[in-house]
Amino acid sequence: MALTAELGRQTQLKEVAGNPLEPATGDNWSQIQSFQAKPDDLLICTYPKSGTTWIQEIVDMIEQEGDVEKCRRSIIQHRHPFIEWARPPQPSGVDKANAMPSPRTLRTHLPTQLLPPSFWDKNCKFLYVARNAKDCVVSYYHFQKMNQMLPDPGTWEEFVETFINGKVSWGSWFDHVKGWWEIKDRYQILFLFYEDIKRDPKNEIRKVMQFMGKNLDEPVLDKIVQETSFEKMKENPMTNRSTVPKSILDQSISPFMRKGTVGDWKNHFTVAQNERFNEIYRKKMEGTSINFCMEL
Ligand code: A3P
Numbered sequence: 176m177a178l179t180a181e182l183g184r185q186t187q188l189k190e191v192a193g194n195p196l197e198p199a200t201g202d203n204w205s206q207i208q209s210f211q212a213k214p215d216d217l218l219i220c221t222y223p224k225s226g227t228t229w230i231q232e233i234v235d236m237i238e239q240e241g242d243v244e245k246c247r248r249s250i251i252q253h254r255h256p257f258i259e260w261a262r263p264p265q266p267s268g269v270d271k272a273n274a275m276p277s278p279r280t281l282r283t284h285l286p287t288q289l290l291p292p293s294f295w296d297k298n299c300k301f302l303y304v305a306r307n308a309k310d311c312v313v314s315y316y317h318f319q320k321m322n323q324m325l326p327d328p329g330t331w332e333e334f335v336e337t338f339i340n341g342k343v344s345w346g347s348w349f350d351h352v353k354g355w356w357e358i359k360d361r362y363q364i365l366f367l368f369y370e371d372i373k374r375d376p377k378n379e380i381r382k383v384m385q386f387m388g389k390n391l392d393e394p395v396l397d398k399i400v401q402e403t404s405f406e407k408m409k410e411n412p413m414t415n416r417s418t419v420p421k422s423i424l425d426q427s428i429s430p431f432m433r434k435g436t437v438g439d440w441k442n443h444f445t446v447a448q449n450e451r452f453n454e455i456y457r458k459k460m461e462g463t464s465i466n467f468c469m470e471l
Pocket of ligand 1: 221222223224225226227228229310313314315317403404405406408431432433434435436439
């Protein structure tokens with residue numbers, strides 16, 4: 176793996192079945208693929224920068240029935256094992272999941288074709304959150320600038336091309352979203368949109384609650400809406416990544432909880448870039464029925 180000496184940044188990702196992944200994930204691939212899911216597992220699935228942390232906090236607040244203190248038992252990264260996480264000598268995501276009592280809530284960024292097969296065999300529940308491509312690429316760009324464990328994103332113009340070509344970690348946004356959308360009626364999948372959660376959090380949180388088989392009173396739901404707002408989560412050290420060392424996440428470059436809005440892409444795309452992106456988007460998404468909201 177090539178490293179830049181000054182920053183210690185990776186400059187390369189490792190391809191697994193044509194999909195770029197973090198090198199340590201690729202190195203641990205056989206353990207990941209042979210992971211044994213259980214029928215009562217709930218798997219949170221997202222493309223990176225689509226609101227993973229947000230939906231994790233929502234799910235945990237539902238599991239803990241609105242008990243804020245219980246949700247503060249550990250940082251959000253440690254609450255739901257990240258199946259493909261590998262950073263030796265730390266225990267891998269698979270090790271953490273194996274050590275966790277059931278019922279388990281796990282998370283992944285993997286596209287459908289790379290998911291450990293046992294999740295399908297055991298007919299687990301999947302909670303997928305999708306975010307529109309333009310806000311996603313903006314968020315990913317800022318994240319990759321501040322995340323010293325990922326390749327340097329280059330300029331904004333360069334990064335948009337890298338994103339379009341699916342050469343970012345976890346691969347193509349287009350294939351990821353289409354892949355999960357196409358199978359959503361064949362498995363137990365609750366497919367949500369970041370933009371809907373932003374527009375009407377209570378309604379979407381209620382859907383998650385029902386999907387999880389829980390029944391919470393209205394005041395508890397109202398509390399979950401409040402506690403999972405961007406403002407609250409930005410202040411919360413258990414969700415804002417402030418405990419991660421600066422050598423890994425440099426929040427002076429860009430905060431992890433950056434803006435949390437719909438439509439920030441308008442502050443980044445030039446008119447020409449937007450037209451080109453729309454054209455490519457149309458071709459890549461041709462034939463799918465999925466529809467994204469780009470602004471509220
Ligand atoms: P921005 O960079 O656009 O601000 P992930 O958790 O998948 O890495 O996604 C991170 C993105 O979700 C960031 O987007 C972050 O600000 C946003 N996010 C996290 N919590 C949120 C919340 N409570 N409300 C809205 N957006 C949130």
